[in-house]
Amino acid sequence: MDVSLPRFPGCESLIDPQERQVCSTEKFIKYLRERLQDDPEEKGKVAIRLHIDITGKVAHFEFHHKSNAILTEQVRLVLQKMQEENFCWVLGRKKCEAVTSTLEFILNFGTTCQYPM
Numbered sequence: 698m699d700v701s702l703p704r705f706p707g708c709e710s711l712i713d714p715q716e717r718q719v720c721s722t723e724k725f726i727k728y729l730r731e732r733l734q735d736d737p738e739e740k741g742k743v744a745i746r747l748h749i750d751i752t753g754k755v756a757h758f759e760f761h762h763k764s765n766a767i768l769t770e771q772v773r774l775v776l777q778k779m780q781e782e783n784f785c786w787v788l789g790r791k792k793c794e795a796v797t798s799t800l801e802f803i804l805n806f807g808t809t810c811q812y813p814m
Contacts, residue, residue, distance in 0.1 A: 703749040703789035703798045721787070726804065732775045733768075740807030741765025743772050747802070751795040753785035768806050 701714065705728065708720035744761035758776050760769045789798030 699790070699792050701790045703753065703800060704787040706785070706787055709787065722802070725802070729772060729775055729804070732778070733771045736767075737807075739765070739767055741768055741805075743768045743804045743806070745772065745776075745802045745804070747776075747800045749786050749789060749798050749800065751788065751797055753788050753795075754783060755780050755786070756797070765806070768804075772804070 702718060704718060704721035705725035706721075707724045708717045711717040711720055741764070743764040745764075746759045746761075748756045748758065750756040755776060758773075760773070788795045790796060
């Protein structure tokens, strides 16, 4: 079946779908980190579920209840700003048609970031 996940923009020139997805994840994590309040003392994990609609916008998002509360709030503010700015992801597709999709990430602050679950 012809299915592609939504991707954070900036990796469209890559041909291999897996490389393109990894690149997209790295760019999303970089985007978040560049916009977060930098507190080197704050360490922990934030698990995010993003719902990307058929226009490429973040329709809504949710956090795992065990995510670090301070870091979760910072990430929430960045994602809200992304929504306010009408930021668009590369669309997820199924059989060449745009579809609403869900992506999950676990961010490890103070260590390294993980790819989507």
